[in-house]
Amino acid sequence: MSIDINEIKKAENLVYKKSSVxxxxxxxxxxxxxxxxxxxxxxxxxxxxxxxxxxxxVTPVGCSVLLYNYxxxxxxxxxxxxxxxxxxxxxxxxxxxxxxxxxxxGDLAAIGTAETIHACNRGENIIMIFINNGIYGMTGxxxxxxxxxxMKSSTSPFGRDVARDGNPLNMTQIVxxxxxxxxxxxxxxxxxxxxxxxxxxxxxxxxxxxNNKGTSFIEVVSTCSSxxxxxxxxxxxxxxxxxxxxxxxGDLKDE
Amino acid sequence: xxKNRGAIEVDIATCKGCYLCVEACPFDVIDLADEVNAKGxxxxxMKNPEKCTGCANCAMVCPDSCITVxxxxxxx
Amino acid sequence: xxxxxxxxGNEAIAEAxxxxxxxxxFGYPITPQSEVMETLMDLKPWETTGMEVxxxxxxxASINMLYGGAGCGKKVMxxxxxxxxxxxxxxLSYLAGAELxxxxxxxxxxxxxxxxxxxxxxxxxxxxxxxxxxxxxxxxLAPSSVQEMxxxxxxxxxxxxxxxxxxxILSDGMIGQMMEKVEMKPFKKRxxxxxxxxxxxxxxxxxxxxxxxxxxxxxxLDSQVFESFNHKLVAKYRKMEEEEVRFESFQCEDADYIxxxxxxxxxxxxxxxxxxxxxxxxxxxxxxxxxxxxxKAELNSIADRVKGMLSVEMSTGQMVEDVRLAVEGxxxxxxxxxxxxxxxxxxxxxxxxxxxxxGG
Numbered sequence: 001m002s003i004d005i006n007e008i009k010k011a012e013n014l015v016y017k018k019s020s021v022x023x024x025x026x027x028x029x030x031x032x033x034x035x036x037x038x039x040x041x042x043x044x045x046x047x048x049x050x051x052x053x054x055x056x057x058v059t060p061v062g063c064s065v066l067l068y069n070y071x072x073x074x075x076x077x078x079x080x081x082x083x084x085x086x087x088x089x090x091x092x093x094x095x096x097x098x099x100x101x102x103x104x105x106g107d108l109a110a111i112g113t114a115e116t117i118h119a120c121n122r123g124e125n126i127i128m129i130f131i132n133n134g135i136y137g138m139t140g141x142x143x144x145x146x147x148x149x150x151m152k153s154s155t156s157p158f159g160r161d162v163a164r165d166g167n168p169l170n171m172t173q174i175v176x177x178x179x180x181x182x183x184x185x186x187x188x189x190x191x192x193x194x195x196x197x198x199x200x201x202x203x204x205x206x207x208x209x210x211n212n213k214g215t216s217f218i219e220v221v222s223t224c225s226s227x228x229x230x231x232x233x234x235x236x237x238x239x240x241x242x243x244x245x246x247x248x249x250g251d252l253k254d255e
Numbered sequence: 256x257x258k259n260r261g262a263i264e265v266d267i268a269t270c271k272g273c274y275l276c277v278e279a280c281p282f283d284v285i286d287l288a289d290e291v292n293a294k295g296x297x298x299x300x301m302k303n304p305e306k307c308t309g310c311a312n313c314a315m316v317c318p319d320s321c322i323t324v325x326x327x328x329x330x331x
Numbered sequence: 332x333x334x335x336x337x338x339x340g341n342e343a344i345a346e347a348x349x350x351x352x353x354x355x356x357f358g359y360p361i362t363p364q365s366e367v368m369e370t371l372m373d374l375k376p377w378e379t380t381g382m383e384v385x386x387x388x389x390x391x392a393s394i395n396m397l398y399g400g401a402g403c404g405k406k407v408m409x410x411x412x413x414x415x416x417x418x419x420x421x422x423l424s425y426l427a428g429a430e431l432x433x434x435x436x437x438x439x440x441x442x443x444x445x446x447x448x449x450x451x452x453x454x455x456x457x458x459x460x461x462x463x464x465x466x467x468x469x470x471x472l473a474p475s476s477v478q479e480m481x482x483x484x485x486x487x488x489x490x491x492x493x494x495x496x497x498x499x500i501l502s503d504g505m506i507g508q509m510m511e512k513v514e515m516k517p518f519k520k521r522x523x524x525x526x527x528x529x530x531x532x533x534x535x536x537x538x539x540x541x542x543x544x545x546x547x548x549x550x551x552l553d554s555q556v557f558e559s560f561n562h563k564l565v566a567k568y569r570k571m572e573e574e575e576v577r578f579e580s581f582q583c584e585d586a587d588y589i590x591x592x593x594x595x596x597x598x599x600x601x602x603x604x605x606x607x608x609x610x611x612x613x614x615x616x617x618x619x620x621x622x623x624x625x626x627k628a629e630l631n632s633i634a635d636r637v638k639g640m641l642s643v644e645m646s647t648g649q650m651v652e653d654v655r656l657a658v659e660g661x662x663x664x665x666x667x668x669x670x671x672x673x674x675x676x677x678x679x680x681x682x683x684x685x686x687x688x689x690g691g
Contacts, residue, residue, distance in 0.1 A: 036318025086399030
């Protein structure tokens with residue numbers, strides 16, 4: 001049965017449109033970058049929970065430093081690795097607001113290790129989003145604390161040599177062991193199903209903050225096509241085959 | 256029997272041609288155009304519009320929020 | 332009724348913070364200033380004024396907590412001593428770059444490195460020249476008594492908020508640890524969130540529908556825009572130099588020789604002036620209270636009528652450079668000071684003036 005496409009594209013048939021909490025600014029991320037999908041999910045959750053006026057975000061140093069250009073809420077841009085320190089103060093001084101940090105692996109798991117661990121250990125009532133793509137994207141693809149063994153980067157051009165470079169750091173496992181975290185999960189956004197799951201996790205994290213449950217920590221195992229030197233589709237496949245065994249998806253803690 | 260018919264609208268100007276929507280589509284609806292947008296990206300378009308069910312999987316994986324999805328149920 | 336108490340400089344800081352309506356203190360222990368946080372924890376202001384007090388995991392975290400709190404328009408402060416303040420420099424640069432008001436107390440100890448826990452004034456350059464990366468300045472207040480430790484907390488916040496800029500109280504181990512009587516100020520209420528929205532429309536208080544989102548940031552990738560921003564900052568610092576210079580002069584009117592000293596060193600030099608006067612030498616003391624902005628104009632004007640100046644500081648010679656810049660070569664300016672935690676005596680200062688300036 002044939003039907004005119006314009007018959008379908010009517011307001012009453014609309015099932016998905018860009019969130020009103022996203023700005024009109026074109027994202028600066030590379031094509032296929034996971035950041036874009038996670039940013040979108042954040043905006044959708046904030047819109048659906050009607051928390052645009054109630055949420056204060058903290059951006060990191062890294063590819064997502066300019067995240068404040070895309071999600072239409074109040075933002076603070078932190079020094080490299082210090083987002084959890086900012087969020088600690090913001091939440092303690094404005095407990096009536098929802099506070100979300102957004103950090104990459106270099107930011108959260110290398111330079112900001114102390115801030116991450118101590119904020120989680122104090123059980124700061126915040127949401128921490130951790131984008132783990134195993135590489136420093138913004139500075140041009142250097143080795144990250146989460147770079148896999150054997151994985152190539154511009155500072156491990158022959159692959160990460162554990163004997164020389166040390167082991168990949170499983171930060172999510174570490175924070176799950178801390179008493180201050182209430183919800184620790186590892187998600188991804190590479191498929192529609194994964195993205196929907198990620199969205200549910202983020203909603204739950206907001207719900208946890210509302211109920212003063214302590215730190216909700218969401219790792220998003222992500223791709224970096226530019227850094228990995230693959231197409232976005234190849235990156236997704238590579239991530240599933242190589243990243244997921246080391247960083248398996250699912251809840252590590254849900255109390 | 257009721258059947259879902261869908262359609263997508265791609266914001267050509269902001270699409271970066273990453274191909275993730277093409278991969279995510281279960282019904283081979285989407286492909287990248289031969290033409291490029293102002294930024295030089297081959298943008299996504301509905302190659303097989305009649306196959307679209309409006310499942311929105313493409314929009315779920317789109318990193319640039321450039322896909323709008325419509326869906327209607329047609330009773331035959 | 333006046334409320335006068337005998338207290339340590341560090342305790343005075345803590346009391347003053349609670350009384351002037353500070354919203355949050357974030358710190359990390361280090362000698363010789365640990366009494367600031369100890370006093371706060373003891374007084375439990377979260378039960379009275381609602382002030383938050385948190386022992387952070389490091390000075391790095393503390394200063395970034397200030398950034399977060401200040402970004403919300405809250406009155407936030409920290410205190411530390413030299414090595415800890417060094418750790419905070421990145422944060423101070425970000426605070427200055429994001430134009431955030433906050434107060435940082437440095438109870439200076441001798442350096443470099445871990446150095447000594449004894450008093451020193453060797454962090455002068457770090458304080459008045461920005462300290463971190465980039466072109467910026469912080470307001471620097473130098474108390475020379477426990478009373479001023481108390482009074483300058485509120486003054487520092489007033490200036491910090493007036494200019495949306497970090498303010499530093501540059502004290503030292505001597506003033507931090509000494510006990511003096513202090514006239515306490517009455518309690519002032521903390522700003523309500525509604526007042527913050529009124530006074531700090533730039534703060535992240537949750538994006539209301541009737542305004543654009545507020546973004547606290549120091550990054551700007553457009554060089555033209557960022558050049559303008561740097562000029563805007565400089566204009567702010569020039570305005571501070573025009574409007575906020577504070578100093579105290581002591582027998583400068585008829586003086587032939589001027590001793591320039593701040594903080595604890597200025598206290599010692601007052602005695603030196605007495606000794607010099609008793610010997611028939613007309614000496615006066617100029618005590619900068621604001622080290623940035625520095626009392627350049629006053630020193631320049633004094634230089635027209637005196638024969639020489641001696642900058643007396645517990646460092647190997649830092650403020651002396653600002654004195655020299657201020658007098659523009661009109662008179663001889665020399666430095667004297669003990670270092671490494673040693674404190675000069677009034678007699679040593681007298682001898683230095685006689686040798687380096689009068690006889691030199």
